[in-house]
Amino acid sequence: MRSASAAVGGTSVEPRPPAATPVFAVRNLWKVFGPKADRVPGGPLAELPPDELRRRTGCTAAVRDVSFDVRPGEVFVVMGLSGSGKSTLVRCLTRLIEPTSGAIAIDGEDVVGMDKARLRDLRRHRAAMVFQHFGLLPHRSVLDNVAYGLEIQGVGKAQRRARAAEMVAKVGLAGLEQRRPGQLSGGQQQRVGLARALAVDPEVLLFDEPFSALDPLIRRDMQEEVIRLHRDEGRTMVFITHDLGEALRLGDRIALMRDGRIVQLGTPEEIVGSPADDYVRDFVRDVPREQVLTVRTALRPIASGEPATGPALAPDTTVAAAIEAVARCGGPARVMDGPRLLGVVDHQRLLAVVAGLRPEEAAG
Numbered sequence: 001m002r003s004a005s006a007a008v009g010g011t012s013v014e015p016r017p018p019a020a021t022p023v024f025a026v027r028n029l030w031k032v033f034g035p036k037a038d039r040v041p042g043g044p045l046a047e048l049p050p051d052e053l054r055r056r057t058g059c060t061a062a063v064r065d066v067s068f069d070v071r072p073g074e075v076f077v078v079m080g081l082s083g084s085g086k087s088t089l090v091r092c093l094t095r096l097i098e099p100t101s102g103a104i105a106i107d108g109e110d111v112v113g114m115d116k117a118r119l120r121d122l123r124r125h126r127a128a129m130v131f132q133h134f135g136l137l138p139h140r141s142v143l144d145n146v147a148y149g150l151e152i153q154g155v156g157k158a159q160r161r162a163r164a165a166e167m168v169a170k171v172g173l174a175g176l177e178q179r180r181p182g183q184l185s186g187g188q189q190q191r192v193g194l195a196r197a198l199a200v201d202p203e204v205l206l207f208d209e210p211f212s213a214l215d216p217l218i219r220r221d222m223q224e225e226v227i228r229l230h231r232d233e234g235r236t237m238v239f240i241t242h243d244l245g246e247a248l249r250l251g252d253r254i255a256l257m258r259d260g261r262i263v264q265l266g267t268p269e270e271i272v273g274s275p276a277d278d279y280v281r282d283f284v285r286d287v288p289r290e291q292v293l294t295v296r297t298a299l300r301p302i303a304s305g306e307p308a309t310g311p312a313l314a315p316d317t318t319v320a321a322a323i324e325a326v327a328r329c330g331g332p333a334r335v336m337d338g339p340r341l342l343g344v345v346d347h348q349r350l351l352a353v354v355a356g357l358r359p360e361e362a363a364g
């Protein structure tokens with residue numbers, strides 16, 4: 001799910017695509033829990049560290065002055081440690097939790113001002129949530145669980161069963177339609193939850209740590225499933241996780257939260273390659289950089305008189321793959337954007353990336 005247009009370390013090499021209306025546009029969003037919560041945003045109390053705010057007012061600012069866009073077709077990951085405000089933030093998007101202040105729009109339409117009917121429509125048709133606890137109905141079959149969202153929408157029985165069967169197959173559960181949830185493994189139950197969310201054909205899927213209860217192998221399977229679905233359908237997804245590996249694997253962009261704030265928002269490559277502060281640097285310290293960073297990070301211009309030979313690599317080739325290419329041919333590789341030569345990568349530059357040096361610190 002890497003964005004091929006990541007621009008890292010100042011090597012911006014592609015024009016930005018024309019701006020489309022964001023699926024979600026969030027501006028200066030606050031959610032404060034506790035007495036007289038409204039007085040916190042925008043006032044002097046907003047400046048207090050979380051502990052002091054709690055001590056002085058009894059309030060918790062779960063989301064603090066957060067702004068971001070979710071772009072059409074992207075997987076937008078919200079990552080952070082437990083208690084950093086991820087769930088509160090994502091629940092505010094459809095007002096499952098009422099924001100204290102700030103603006104939220106879906107496709108340009110104001111969410112904060114929506115009446116009950118419009119909100120219901122938003123949650124049923126436009127932004128479906130997939131939870132960690134699947135919320136399946138125990139006495140209903142897999143098929144009926146998947147059809148449930150359509151049933152609430154008033155879709156006729158034959159039509160909803162046909163659609164549900166299609167979704168059951170899509171998530172790899174064909175043949176299990178008549179089982180009860182209790183007769184399924186955790187991973188299979190999560191697939192039912194996913195199929196149920198997909199059945200209503202929402203514009204955006206919101207995942208709240210959907211896989212954190214699953215064992216690592218099944219979790220990996222489900223991640224692959226999400227990647228596959230995203231590739232096939234291009235559906236916009238907002239995905240909460242506290243697992244960095246999961247965030248890096250799934251996210252086109254990642255918003256890293258700490259104490260209710262977004263401390264960095266960027267592509268996996270930007271977050272790992274150019275951490276915004278010591279907190280982020282610490283967070284990503286153990287990430288195998290060569291598997292996340294691409295040759296864009298290691299690029300240098302071709303020297304005058306240097307022959308433009310060597311293997312050709314696409315700009316989103318990982319540093320790990322480039323090391324292999326350079327080791328095999330014994331000289332620099334060319335980075336090509338179609339017919340255009342962007343520059344070259346050599347072993348010094350690639351090693352410098354692995355070592356965490358800045359490009360200008362690399363020898364040669």
Ligand SMILES: Nc1ncnc2c1ncn2[C@@H]1O[C@H](COP(=O)(O)OP(=O)(O)OP(=O)(O)O)[C@@H](O)[C@H]1O
Nearest residue numbers: 033060062080081082083084085086087088089242
């Ligand atoms: N209803 C509530 N009343 C008071 N405080 C709350 C409420 N819900 C959440 N909080 C607090 O807001 C902060 C953010 O919580 P939130 O659940 O959004 O974090 P999270 O990053 O999703 O955590 P986790 O990964 O553990 O689910 C925490 O300090 C939490 O205790």
